[in-house]
Amino acid sequence: MNTPSLLGILCYPDPRLHTVARPVAAVDERLRGLIDRMFATMYDANGIGLAATQVNVHERLVVIDVSEERNQPMVLINPEIEWASPEKRKGEEGCLSVPGIYDGVERSVAVRVRALDRDGQSRLIEAEGMLAVCIQHEMDHLMGKVFVEYLSPLKQGRIKSKLVKAQREALRS
Numbered sequence: 001m002n003t004p005s006l007l008g009i010l011c012y013p014d015p016r017l018h019t020v021a022r023p024v025a026a027v028d029e030r031l032r033g034l035i036d037r038m039f040a041t042m043y044d045a046n047g048i049g050l051a052a053t054q055v056n057v058h059e060r061l062v063v064i065d066v067s068e069e070r071n072q073p074m075v076l077i078n079p080e081i082e083w084a085s086p087e088k089r090k091g092e093e094g095c096l097s098v099p100g101i102y103d104g105v106e107r108s109v110a111v112r113v114r115a116l117d118r119d120g121q122s123r124l125i126e127a128e129g130m131l132a133v134c135i136q137h138e139m140d141h142l143m144g145k146v147f148v149e150y151l152s153p154l155k156q157g158r159i160k161s162k163l164v165k166a167q168r169e170a171l172r173s
Contacts, residue, residue, distance in 0.1 A: 009050075011098070011163060017054070017097055021061075024061055027118070074125075076125075077116035079115035084110070084136075086108075093137060099166075107137075110128040
């Protein structure tokens with residue numbers, strides 16, 4: 001089996017990360033090919049979740065695998081949170097679009113999400129812990145929101161400056 005080609009991941013503060021994703025119109029071969037490429041890209045970058053927005057595809061599609069063995073791939077097409085626990089917890093988050101930056105974000109400890117799977121079948125997913133956090137984080141991307149936007153304006157400014165400088169240096173080398 002040939003490995004799907006990798007996709008480029010947009011880096012904060014790229015304005016395309018703030019695009020609100022539109023619903024997926026059809027679960028077809030084009031979409032399944034994109035799903036395969038997104039998983040390959042996510043695994044290659046040692047991520048646990050990737051939203052289509054992060055690879056400059058503005059459709060409501062998320063891939064996730066929070067397993068240690070990297071063998072529990074989950075596809076969420078047109079996901080909608082039906083319920084989020086009122087109990088929240090602050091935890092360290094990172095993001096493939098914000099490389100090397102980790103900070104505390106408060107999220108619901110459990111969520112119930114309705115989404116289509118890679119075959120277009122409707123699924124109800126009840127998640128808690130890391131999976132719940134990952135789902136909320138990736139669904140934020142679909143709404144054009146990056147986790148650093150939960151942080152203070154001062155921290156946001158520092159992160160933006162640091163990443164812009166790193167991107168400039170990478171272009172020079």
